[in-house]
Amino acid sequence: MDWTAPLSALAGAFAGIIATFVVDRDRWKRGQRADAQTGLREASVTYLAHLARSAEGMRFAAEAAHDTPEDRRRAVRVAFTESGLFEQRFGLTMLAPPRVVALGVEAFRTVRLYVICSRTAPT
Numbered sequence: 001m002d003w004t005a006p007l008s009a010l011a012g013a014f015a016g017i018i019a020t021f022v023v024d025r026d027r028w029k030r031g032q033r034a035d036a037q038t039g040l041r042e043a044s045v046t047y048l049a050h051l052a053r054s055a056e057g058m059r060f061a062a063e064a065a066h067d068t069p070e071d072r073r074r075a076v077r078v079a080f081t082e083s084g085l086f087e088q089r090f091g092l093t094m095l096a097p098p099r100v101v102a103l104g105v106e107a108f109r110t111v112r113l114y115v116i117c118s119r120t121a122p123t
Contacts, residue, residue: 040095040096043096044096050088053085054085054111055080055114056110057080057083057090058080076114
């Protein structure tokens with residue numbers, strides 16, 4: 001009996017299965033990378049939005065009329081706390097590469113420094 005035809009068919013089927021597996025795996029990896037990029041992009045945009053909200057809220061609180069300097073400082077601290085920036089910093093830390101995390105933390109500390117300075121600065 002001639003085994004060439006059945007062996008060729010099996011070899012072709014095996015090659016097709018392997019090729020399909022490789023293509024599906026590459027497609028899955030691309031999808032995973034795209035999902036990760038989307039998650040990182042959303043976390044970054046949310047962090048920047050909270051950073052801007054925090055800075056603007058603190059600026060408005062600092063410029064508003066207050067009875068005492070302590071009331072002004074309290075309003076600035078409340079604006080910083082209510083912005084949600086602290087929580088978003090953790091989200092960015094979990095998803096972003098180290099360089100982005102370092103820049104995000106630096107921006108967070110700069111905004112927080114304004115809160116610290118508002119505690120001690122005379123108005």
